[in-house]
Each structure stands twice: as C-alpha cells, then as structure tokens.
Amino acid sequence: MLQKKDSVLVGVSGGPDSMALLHALVALSDLMDLRLGVVHLNHCLRQKASDNDEEFVKSVAKKHGLPVFIKKKDILQERGKTGLSLEEAGREARYHFFNAVCRKMQFDKIAVGHHQDDNAELILLNLLRGSGPAGIGGIAPVRKNIIRPLIRAPHTEIIDYLKSQKIDYIIDQSNYDERFARNKIRHQLMPLLKNTYNPKMSETLNRLGTILQSEEEWINALVSPFFDQAVLNSDSQKMNLSISELLNFHMAAQRRVIRKAILEIKGNLRRITYSHIDSIIQLINKDFTAARLDLPDQIRILKQADLLIIQKETKNLRTAKPPAEDAKPAVFEYLVSRPTVESEDPVYIHEIKTRITFSKITPDQSQNLSGHGDHAAFFDWDTIQFPIVIRNFRSGDRFSPIGMTGTQKLKKFFINNKINPFKRAFIPIFLSGETIIWVGGFRISEPVKITSETQTVLKVEIFTETESL
Template identity: 45%
Template sequence: MNKLKPGRPSVSASDALVRQVKDTIDFYSMIAPGQSVLIGFSGGADSTALLYALFVLAGQHGWRLGIAHLHHGLREKDADLDADFTAALARSMDLPYYMVQSDVRGRCRREKISLEEAGRKARYAFFFDIAKTCGYDKIALGHQKDDTAEQVMLNLLRGSGPEGLTGISPVRGRIIRPLIRVPRNEIETFLQEKHIDWREDDSNKDNRFTRNRIRNRLLPELQSYNPQISETLWRLANVMQAENAWINGIVTPVFEQALLEQGPGYVVLCAETLAGQPRAAGRRLVRMALRQIKGSLRRISWRHVEQILSSPAKGSTRNRQFHLPGRIRVFRNDKRLVLTREKKSLRSVSLSGRQYETEDFAYRLDAGQLRGAGTCIRIAETGAQIRFECTTNDGDTRALKDNGKTARMDLDKLGFPLTIRNARPGDRFVPLGMQGRMKIKDFFINNKINRHERRRIPIVQSPEGIVWVGGLRIDQSVKVTEQTTNILKIELSGEPATLQHLTDFRKDF
C-alpha cells in the first residue's frame, strides 16, 4: 500500500478527474439516471480513482453502486491484503461488496491458456455473474488512456489488422470504462493530492509478461522518438474506432445478404456472395461470423481468416473441413461456408480419425399432439427442431415436392407413436423411388454423408418402420399419391450439421 498522508479524502464533483469521468460518461452515454453500476475493483490506482469518482457522481444521478473484487490467489499474502483493503473501503462507503476466490493457476493449466488470459476470463465471468444475479445494469472497469496505448502496441506487435488498432473500447455491451480518456499520471496525481491510498501490484513490474515489457521498456524507449507516444497511440485508437464503426456499417448489410442461416453456435454464409466481395470486405464478413458464434476474436489470427477465405474452385466437388481455436469447426465448398462451435473440445478428435459423436437421443410423438397447429420437438443433443403439422391434399403436386428440409407423407399410412432418434446399426428402409430395402448405413455412404455427421441426422420411425431420414429421403411406403387425403408435413430447422450445408456437402465427402 502506498504510504500517503493520513486524513479523510475530500473528493467533489468539481475535481478535474471527476469532471473528466463525468464528461466521458456523457459522451459515450454510459450510464442513464437511476441505473445500477457494479465496479470491478482490484484496489489498484485506476480502480480506486474510478470508485471515488463514481461514488461522488452517484449521489447526483441516482446511481446504485456495488463493488466486486476477485481474489485471484496469485500473490499469496498480498492477494489477501488486497481483499482486506477492498472490503474495508466498501464498508467505509457503505456499498455492497462481492468477493470470490478463484483458482486462476488451475484454470490456466486446465484450459492451456496464459496466466493473463486465465485471470481475465475469471474476472469477467465473476463480474457478469454478479451483475446478472444482483441486477446491475453496468459493469465499470478501470481501464485508462495508457492502457489503450499499450493495447494498440500489443495488437500491432501481434500482427493485428485495423480492428486491433481500435484498442480498448469505451463501451462494449454492459462493460463501461469511464477512465478511458484519463492518463495514468493524472490518476496517480489525483490520488496523491487527495491523500487516497491504493494497492500496488508488484506483478506489473514482472517483465516476463509481454504487456509489462511494453509498458516498462518499449513505450519509454519510443518516447525518445516521440515524447507523446502514448497520446499518439490513443489518438490512433480513437480514429480507428470511428473508422471501424463506419466500415462495419457498410459491411453489415452485405453480411445480412450473405447470411443463409444462423442459430446458437452456428452460422451459414453463402460462399458465392463471400467470394464476390473485395478481399478486405470478405475478411470482415468472416470475422463477423466468427464473433457471432465465438463471442470474441481471441486467438483468431490473420492466417485463420485467410484459411477460411481460401475457397475451392467454382464447381469443384472438393470439400474443405478444418478446425480453429475455440472449438470452431469450419466446413467450406463453393456454395456454402459453415462455421460451428462444438460443445466439446476438438482435441477429442484422435489421429485415428475418431471424433466426438452426438449422444444417443430418442423423442416420442403421439397422434394427439398433432391436433390444431401441430407441434415442435427440439432435439437438445444437436440443436435441431422438427415441426410436425397435419394438412390436407389439395391436389397441387408442385406443393408436394420436398426441399431437403421438408418432408410430406401420407398421414393415413402412418402408425403412432412416432419416434425421433438418431441412426442405429441395422436400420433399414425403402428410399422413395426404390423398391428394395436398404441399410441406412449404405444410404449414407451412397449419399456421401460424412460418418461423423450421421448420428446428428434425425430418423423418424413409426411402429411399422423408418419413414424419414431427416433432410434426405422418406420411405416409399408413406409416399403421397393422388389418393392421399391427409398429409403429415415435417420441417427440419436449426441444426448446422444436418441442414443446408449437409444437403450440399453430402455429395462431396
């Protein structure tokens, strides 16, 4: 703890730092009157200054404040002293205080990520959990102007593109950063003048960490070339944030045009639309898709984006499938680009080709459930949804043609209950248009269905046998004819591995 003069801090709304915080909040519309704000509080200089500034402003604007502190356990006794300091300050201000101890080192080992990344993930998970549980509208963090400069330099050294040069965003969803326009030296000057104590984190001096080397070595060296290097980098980030927002406004309509389907954990884009864009726009479209299913672009590099954009030649029957960091699986041919995020680690794929397979599932549909507007069954194991609806045959044969995701069958030839399940060894049916019975396995092989996707395909079975291989073919026995009176219409949606992309890919694998 810094040894400062004793005395009760006297902070007011007229103080320069408090005014800067207020101006930043107003400029970015960070907090509305009457909202609640959870302050991520480490006890360091930045978060301490933020706490005092928001504490003063809260009374004027009716904000409800709370303090959240993560005990990361990385600095042994110092971490305990950090927790004691933050708890005591919360008590002195009569603010709600939330603290949790996290095994950051254990997370680092389990997820095979850096210690910095493990700590960041633990903090954000804790903050969001408290905000959701306790009803906080915003999460205020103490990132300041120099942090932005360091982030820009870090991203530049990593080979980041224009988006990486935007630095640290002042507002990102529920996260706000009211100190983002205040430099570090002004924060420490404010605390010293007000005789406010804060905690020092000695790990910030450990130059084994890249960010610390940038702060302690690189930026001081660059000051000999440009004494205002931090200000210059912050200004660059500010310019790039505005530029990026403008460009995304242009690219977003193109993304919506290219988007064929999306759902929890998957996005399907039209490869032809993607290929028709300038390379720069194509990269942004891919990053937009990845951000939607992954939540961020961490560990996604320029090389990964280029790999996705490297499309097969038009008309090629060659299909591409590969994996990206964060459990992202990519399918690509000349028609579709499919990005999915798997629930389990892709490390489960062994060198022998064995891969995580969908768990067994089975769902029952009784005849009584088809009354009225029909019913939907969601397959939790794959994310697919199947809608069953009864209609009558109006004689329009054009309306009876299936489109891959839709099947129509003679309702009066069906027995109930229906079972919706995945394929099992020995399954057979008579594909529409054929006479002899065929093993489902052979049907998959003939249609070039990747063996890793077969268990994700829903099979609809009546007591008499299989009547539909989801998204592919009905059984000959339930074919709709001119004599058909009642029709069962089945529609499949929401499953990335068995819908549009699988229909197109089945000829390629």
C-alpha cells in the same frame, strides 16, 4: 456512458486505477442517484498478497457502505485447463464473474479502471502482433454493458488525484514482471518511444485508436449488406454461408464477413488471428468439395460443397466418436494455419483418432532429433507454405523422401516399407502447397529438411488415442 439512476458494479482490484474510479463514482453517486456495488476476483496468484488485496477491497467497500461481491479463482489451474496465457485466463475469469454478479444482482453496467496509458500499451502491442484495424483501435470506452470512465485520463493524473484526495491503494508487484509482454511495453518500449521519438506517444496512440474505432464502425455498417447476402441461415451455435456469394465479394469484404460470422457464433474474436481468417479464405478458394478447419475455443469451420459452415462445438473437439475398428476412415482434409511462437491449439483428426500439434521453435531446440521418435518431424520453417494441408493417401501421390533425389510414388513407398493397404488410409499426409512434406510417422521430404542455414524450425508431433497424451 453514465445516466442518472444507473446501477453500476465497480471492478476493484485495490490498485490505483480502480481505487480512483471507485472514489470518483462514489463522489458522483448522490448527484446522479447512482446505485453502486463493488466486485473483486481473487486470482490466487500471489498467495498471501492476493488475500491481502481481497481484505483491502472488503474494507474499502465497508467504508463506503457498499455491497461487495468476492470470489476466489485459481487462475494457474484455470490456465492449465484452457491453454490460455496467464493474462488471458485471468481476464476471462474476471469478466465471467463480473457479468454473473451483474446479472444476478441486477446491475445495469460494469465499470472498470482502464486508462489512457493502458489503451496506448494495448494499441502498441496489437500493432507489433500485426493486428488489423479492430485490434489497433484499442479499448472501446463503452462495449455492451462494460464502461471505462477513465479511458481518456493519463495514469499520471490518476496518481495525482489519489495523492490530492489522500486515497490509499495497493501496488501489484506482478505489474513489474517483465516476463509479460504488456509489462515489457510499459517499462521498456514506451519510455524509449517517449524519450526518443514523441513525448506525447500515449496521446498519439490513443488518437490513432479513436480514428480507427470510428472508421471500423463505419466500415462494418458498409459490410452489413454483404453479410446478409452471404448468410443462408443461422442459430446461436451454427451459421451457414454461401461460398459462391462470398467469392463474388472483394477480398477485404470476404475477410470482414467471415470475421463477423465467427463473432456471431463465438461471442468474441479473442485468439482469432489474421492467419486463421486467411486459412478460411484459402479453404473456400480450393477446388475440393469437403474440408475442415478447427479454430481456437471449439470453433469449427466446415466446407461442404457450396456451404461454409461456422459452428461452435459443445464439447472438446477431441471427443468425436471414433470409427469402427474394422472400417477405413472417411476421406478427410484439414487446413492448418501458421502457428505462432507458442504452440497453437492441437488439430484433432477425428477420422483416424489422432491429435497433431504444431509449434515454432529455434534450431537449437531441435538438435536432439533422435529423442523424439517417428511421431515428431522437424522442418525448415522458411520452406513451408501455409496453410498446411493434412489428408489421407490418394492414388497418384508422389513425394521426395529425405536423402533421395527425384520423386517416388507414395504407393511404392508404402509397399517398400511393408505398410498394408488398410493401414495406409489411417496415415496422415502433410502437404505444403501441392507438395507432400511428410508421410506422418515415417519420412519427411528432402526439400523441407533442416540444414545449417535454417533459422527457424516448425515442429509437428502426432499422438494417437492409444498413446499417452
């Protein structure tokens, strides 16, 4: 983790963990001939308190005679631009700044203050989210140029060390805000587990993480030949894989090859869930020759005959050139994975200049259905089979309009509603499995309607580019 003559940029918030880390590295600097620097990002979340944190970090760096690199970043504003959660937006901005300073000032490594309890909380959070082995493996002690020297130290030992050395630190009151899932786990769930089931819960979870990290490393090495076999060609923005090769692999190998491919193009797997990978697996198993699936952070998945294409878009996925006004759109087919409680990234149907959002809500949130107009539809969540397919009209389509028994040809529905043949090609058709559940902007299907027994609701909204977004 640390070598003699290393140059280390230390991320310091002013809190107990980063202050203990800085003090320990300063103590080691003469012995190991370390070159140290301090970096701090002011998140501008707590107004004067954030500025006070910044001044505190500056004074600590000055006391130790270390260079300090400071930047202010309005994380609330950044969150609005990216659609990330507040925690995710802060982490993205923080590491982006840290790495920029590291490169510019030629530091070898970045040291951050994660400790044993941080790791236990993350492992538990990922377990509750249904993460796979990589997520439950927790925080790696070393990842690329990021090192975490305190990752095996309990928080109580860090506090004891600070007291014994009479080291000042700052308490961030937002760490007690239980609106954040991580804080709920820290202040509610972990104490319950320790007091009721296992007083050494943090150590137990860390041991689980260590085992899984080791096994992940081994399994990834086993998967590497499968990856090489499936990849036809790639560059930094795009990778082409052979679908026929993928389908020869065990399902577990398919998932890992696809995850590795996304990692290669995206640079990380943040916001890529099991549901996304499962949707891609279903896409390659479908018999249609062309389809598209958009993932978070401008990652686009394309199926073209035997090619599975994973590419990083350089611009927002909503900026594609629209079709000519006098032309019908190309045949399209999109897959939408299962949304979480929070709204997922919107799906943009380039061929018809339409943005579609999906969210999981409670029945009471959908009571005033009349206030949403034809651009919104509400479905009984438990009747829906994911991924949802969005495509345009095809000859022979049938569905069961709400309030009707039996099925009706979609063509007849269009004729009865006086929808001309040209406009029909621009109407998104939503399918659950092989069943049409909504003729976008018109009628949902009888079997998926909300009833008095409905526990959870899927809300879908359509916005065309002529509408106010």
